[in-house]
Amino acid sequence: MRVSSQVNDMVMEKLYRHVADGLTEQGVADILLDEYEKAGCDGVSFDPIVGYGANAADPHHATDKVTRGKRGDSVVLDIGGVKDGYCSDMTRTVFLGEASEKAREVYHVVLEANLRGIAAAKPGNRFCDVDNACRDYITEKGYGQYFTHRTGHNIGIEDHEFGDVSSVNEEVIKPGMVFSVEPGIYIPGEVGVRIEDLVLITKDGCEVLNRFTKDLLVV
Secondary structure: OHHHHHHHHHHHHHHHHHHHOOOEHHHHHHHHHHHHHHOOOOOEOOOOEEEEHHHHHOOOOOOOOOOEOOOOOEEEEEEOEEEOOEEOOEEEEEEOOOOOHHHHHHHHHHHHHHHHHHHHOOOOOEHHHHHHHHHHHHHHOOOHHHOOOOOEEEOOOOOOEEEEEOOOOOOEOOOOOEEEEOOEEEEOOOEEEEOEEEEEEOOOOEEEOOOOOOOOOEO
């Protein structure tokens, strides 16, 4: 999982700049597939999500062959490859040309929620505690209605393995587990932001497997 995530970090570093190239969402996804092949991956963990603008505000958007980005768009990049039999998964959100004051506010709320979720990811806590850490903060900041999915999922040989990070999962977290922490805010027609990391549970906390920056990037 570490190696697979390291490869994903390297691929994201090459990929995100291409959102400013005037390509369609699928055009960016095609570059992603090429980069995974160059990195020796055995394909993708799941169909990648590239979402510009309004499409970024749909958490389950299917990458399309028509939409191109425009200045001010948030761009969601949800990517994962298979390396040495293990899946990776990471989401970053970047901005095209500029980020509005509202977009920056939303971004930093999601980032703080992500960090709080990671802090709650430790042995003895429950999966619902991680979800609550993210969800309660987003709700406190006034965006609760726009966080419309569970906080994460288990991952390993398959991209979605049994178990999830949700408000109803009271299973206790144990060392060796690997799962995603991926809060998001999706305001229809305005902005969508998701930040996702994989965490490996250790004996006293967790190791964040993704190292690609979570600074707000404008390209």
